[in-house]
Amino acid sequence: MKIKITTKELKSDFAEEVKKRSGIDVKKCYQCGKCTAGCPVAYEMDYMPNQIIRFVQIGARREALTSRTIWLCASCITCTTRCPKEVKIAELMDVLREMSLEEGLANPLEKNITTFHEAFLNSVKKHGRISEIGMIQEYKMKRPKTAMQDLLVGPQMLSKGKLSFLPHNIKGKNAIKKIFEKCK
Amino acid sequence: MTEENKFEPRIVAFLCNWCTYAGADLAGTGRKEYQANVRVIKLPCTGGIDPLFLIKAFERGADGILVSGCHPGDCHYNSGNYHARRRWNVYKPLLEFCGINPDRIQFSWISAAEGAKWVETINGVVDTVRALGPFENYQKLNTIGSDTSVSSETG
């Protein structure tokens, strides 16, 4: 992998922007790699968690926001827990995902994950709570390749009464919609 | 030939206290392994080595000798090592006259900081002398008696 970083990127205040949005100061990171060492998903990532921080440090915005890593992060917060410099890496991943979506940079290779989030939130938006079956349905429709997965699990869940066909609608459904509106 | 293979040369090293002896110590501190054929005699300065010491060592059964001191210009005593070298030039013919192949005597400069060089040098001397074979002239002298003439190795 080779990236060319020029003065323009180095001078960009990507790090500053991230800090403004999240309060996370990536400059504190001294690249010890402990976050990466403990990350359960690192083996699947295209860039290691510490490299994502490094990208932010040196203004490599595109590399950070188009990475698969930010989507693969499971939000387990192991990294934040153990970082010697108290950098909130897991929380940084949240911000980067948010920015990645805003800028339309989300890596298409992890579309499953973004679609899942969409489906999940759509369900919340609609009903105020999760309709599991509805959410799964939406997800599977949008990601047809996954449709055959879990074919065995679904019926079993239904038979055990663990999936209800009726959505849980809450009274304050409209209030929830409003929240979604205001938090766009 | 098996006799040949078994030959382990016996080396005496005359070392100056300040540089090479300390260099050899450093090799030890650094746990740098080398061949155990060497017996060290420490002197304040290689300049203080009387060539007769070397002849005596051969007489006592040494197969090779190393004289090692400080680098030129670094001598603890300023010019001692330089004198040693000069004296060696004077005495070299004498040793040859005594039937000693000059390859059996080696000189080197090893500073207190050169543990690795000590190891390299001493291994080199042992290997060289191993290739030359045992130095038997004086032993013969001692064991057989004075009526046997000594054939010069250098010839």
Added chain:
Amino acid sequence: MQIEEKTKIGYYPGCAITMGSSSEEYGTSVLRVAEEIGPELEEIHDWNCCGASSAHATNHKLSTALSIRNISLAEQSGYKEILAPCPMCSQRLIVSQNDVEEDEELKKDVEDAIEMPCNGGVKIINYLELIKNYCMDEIAEKKKKTPKDLKIASYYGCLLLRPPKVLKFDDPENPTSMEEIVEATGATSVDWELKTNCCGGGFTLSRTDVVLKLTNDILECAADAGADAIAVACPMCHANLDMRQKKIGKEYNRKFDIPIVYISELIGLALDLGPISLGLNKHFIDTESVVNAFA
């Protein structure tokens, strides 16, 4: 507005453990145990989904607002404490509460979105905390059954403990509270290494492969440590370890048959509450061996 203070604890089940959801047996057993030994739980009126990982992963403000709405509702109902047995929920609620406390601007935005004030002062606790704070004496008193030779690996996962600076619950690397509860039920705790490892959580649908790998590591470790069953306090951990266990075995060529039980179910068994009333029949991996151990 005058709020009537309640001694009851506000109950926030969250989506996963309500009736008819994937992990309803957790909710069922939590409520069943509470009925038996207290404290009194009362469902927060009209609670909504906290947004879970999908909200915080993609929209911080939305995630915070969804969580805070629940806290504000609880506040208005006068609860001083909220029990959120699902660690995802409890973590989201606590982190959101912390975030608005630290960020005045965020707080304003959130209050504006939920159209309710958020004054703080409500404490959110997870299920282990509830048991440790309120029920240890009761368990000891009302315990009816002691399992024979039941070795349990306590599995915390990530969200019960992390981020530690905000959650302030137990030791994040070497937690012991679940083991204490396990031992209170009379079962034996096994010492094992991966009790705080991540199971892959919300990737169960989107990156099943990741979940399979992580859960395989966990199952292997517990099995190698000699555990008869794994205790959990998280619906996601449960789903990943229980529902997918067969598939994991297939994928990684090792047959597992390790019941995954909720800690609340274990307590229930010790109190001799019926297995079905605890939802133990709803598991994918048969729990009979655990139930039988309490016979």
Added chain:
Amino acid sequence: MSKKIGVFVCHCGTNISATVDVEKVAEEAKKNNPGVSYTTTYKYMCSDPGQKLLRDKIKEEGLDGVVVAACSPKMHEHTFRNAAIKTGLNPYHVEISNLREQCSWVHPDKPTGTEKSIDLVRMMTEKTRKDKSLNPIKVPVTKRALVIGGGIAGIQAALDIADGGQEVIMVEREASIGGHMAQLSETFPTLDCSQCIMTPKMVEAAQHENITMHTWSEIESVDGYIGNFDVKIRKKARSVDLDLCTGCSSCWQVCPCKKIKSEFDMGMGNRTAIYIPFPQAIPSKPVIDRENCILFKDARKKNIKPNDSKVCRKCIDACPIAPVKAIDYNQVDEIVEEKVGAIIVATGYKELDDTSLYGEYGGGKYKDVITGLQFERLASASGPTEGAIKRPSDGKEPEIVVFIQCVGSRDPAKGCSYCSKTCCMYTAKHTMLFKHKVHHGHAFVFYIDIRCAGKGYEEFSQRAIEEEGATYLRGRVSRIYKKGEKLVVLGADTLTGSVVEIEADMVVLASAMKAQDDATKIAQAVYIQYDKDKFLSEIHPKLKPVESSSAGIFLAGTCQGPKDIPETVAQAGAAASKVLALLSADELEREPVVAKVDRSPPPVFSTCIGCFYCQKVCPYSAIESEDIKARDGSVIKTVARVNEGLCQGCGLCAATCRSKSVELAGFNDEQIYAEINALEFN
């Protein structure tokens, strides 16, 4: 009378015993050796109980010779000899067999190590048999110290000694004391102004009644030995009489040669031909740079005495001192002789200035690629730009500055393997100073490692990154080239695996701290050693960090190796305390390892034939001639005699003497032959 020798074989924990069968060594030492009357082994000979064992056995067994088979004599020869003294045994009957450094640690095979150890012990036993009692030599002490070099190290050491009540002679090569510290802007880790903390010390040194200062002076020669050095100091012709001059500045204000690059400003500013190096110079009296002065050039061309030249003379005309002017064009070098008892070498370092070394960084071609010290001068409030950061090429304020660490250090390919130890810190400092002055500026630092180990240092460098916003990039720069007004810096960030290209306005190289060009000359002048990088060598890096290999000569500051000011000052204090300890006695004891010329009873008187070959080879001129006279005063014989005060015990004389009339105590022929005979190779 045969000696009773005791052999003590040390296990050194398992350092020796793991690869040497110590019991067997002890046993063999006794076998076939009636001289050895006692042998034992012990876990740690150097420990208190080990030493007690030695003392007890000397007494109980009546030993009059001891071989300790243990670590290198360099470690504990002293320890065991001192232990012997306590029992009344003359310490020179104690010898060490080096079983650890030269056997157990280097020969892992146990039978081999054991066999060699047995030989080594036998050789020492035989030598011990021939050992003679020697008594320490007492020499008087001149209660005065010489400090060479007037940087912070020299100044601190001089002040400490002077405050301790002893006289100090200080010799500084430049026209002012102060050294490099005077050049620095602000200093890490506290960022206080260097001048502000330095100037008072310089003034104090200049005014101290116990300190005599010779600036613009060099060491001509050093003779003698600990307690008794004879020093010749060359006071270079300054062309200004320090007693008359008042430092009024009239002369340098009128000097027409204004474009000479100032050494003090690292070429970033100019000075005149008659000049003081910097405004706070001590003494604040000028010197004429004879190379560049018009008058001297003229005199050289015409081959006349400088004072006879008619050109210029502006300075002397401006000098208000009357009736005799303070300027003296005809002044010549003067040699001053001083006697001192101890010497501190504090000659400091130089910054790497061999620009040709780094062709890839422009090799000196680009004006806006400067060194660390040049940056110090730019940032200094009293520097050529009065502290404004300006590019040398066009005087513009640089917005993007790239700092490159480890230039000339840690670069074995360019002949330097060591770390300069200060540059990580001063680069962090530079980024801060830059940001303080150019708020919108960006500082980029290329580094291999950030080595900031010291109290508060890590925090300091992190501050540069976290608070002052310097961007650190992990990687070495490969190339700098020019593109318009910009310098394109081609580097890498190994942390992301990316190539990094920065268009910079200025580049600062953290150039290595190197040994002074004449370090080896100084070392040879005072008979001390230096390392592969020409830094002067301490005798033991941990336990004797300020002592040189020559008795009575101590080291302070960066002449010994790269270090920062706190460490320099600490070392200077340590050296001063050693000097004070030395000067506190009226006489001191020396090791009696010295040569001695034979004196026989009449009629021989001495076997010496008076050839004086020995005198020719003695590096310390320790051999004198002595007339042996009859009662009537007539000379019977002229023979050699060794001055014990001067003799350093090299043995050259002994090896040279054909009549075997001079021998070295402790290493006489008998002793060496005993060792050789013990080889038992046959």
